[in-house]
Amino acid sequence: AQKITQTQPGMFVQEKEAVTLDCTYDTSDQSYGLFWYKQPSSGEMIFLIYQGSYDEQNATEGRYSLNFQKARKSANLVISASQLGDSAMYFCAMREGYDSSYKLIFGSGTRLLVRP
Amino acid sequence: DVKVTQSSRYLVKRTGEKVFLECVQDMDHENMFWYRQDPGLGLRLIYFSYDVKMKEKGDIPEGYSVSREKKERFSLILESASTNQTSMYLCASSLGLAGGPGLFFGPGTRLTVL
Numbered sequence: 001a002q003k004i005t006q007t008q009p010g011m012f013v014q015e016k017e018a019v020t021l022d023c024t025y026d027t028s029d030q031s032y033g034l035f036w037y038k039q040p041s042s043g044e045m046i047f048l049i050y051q052g053s054y055d056e057q058n059a060t061e062g063r064y065s066l067n068f069q070k071a072r073k074s075a076n077l078v079i080s081a082s083q084l085g086d087s088a089m090y091f092c093a094m095r096e097g098y099d100s101s102y103k104l105i106f107g108s109g110t111r112l113l114v115r116p
Numbered sequence: 117d118v119k120v121t122q123s124s125r126y127l128v129k130r131t132g133e134k135v136f137l138e139c140v141q142d143m144d145h146e147n148m149f150w151y152r153q154d155p156g157l158g159l160r161l162i163y164f165s166y167d168v169k170m171k172e173k174g175d176i177p178e179g180y181s182v183s184r185e186k187k188e189r190f191s192l193i194l195e196s197a198s199t200n201q202t203s204m205y206l207c208a209s210s211l212g213l214a215g216g217p218g219l220f221f222g223p224g225t226r227l228t229v230l
Contacts, residue, residue, distance in 0.1 A: 009156070
């Protein structure tokens, strides 16, 4: 079974509008971490935001917020006021348990295209 | 500025060749990783290392081996390259602490096996 599921292979959003990228996860661990990374066409992976399983508040970083719904096992990324530079691949990832090796499991990604 | 570097951005090899992909990090991180990225499949873990000379298989180790002789360097080896190993290879490192940013990635090596 997929540990991280991103059901939207591609999405469009109009510049200046908000967009939500979906991510659901599957784990039996109580302690885990959820990450979002951005990969522009240049290929580098850029860390965006992190949510720990025990964090009570949704994480926010500038225009990025993580809509964490623990009971539903979802960790959707919300980008407010989209910019042309937000066009990229976005990956959701999870770290399970207290594994100090810090392996991350990634989803298949969502390609976002921001229209002017 | 923290840095993970990979020896090549683009590489073209022939079927059956032995291929070395090198990765170096300057952050004194304990953990290093090799992922491959394919469209529709995301990133899949090939191997990782949590200390010098230590390695563990990831989800798709078949056809690959790794070497970590020094803390800062982690090499991925394709013993006999095949066309189904054509992919983007991403190296990453981490300190192994909870919270962001998780992994620090290199720029990737796009490998084509003909």
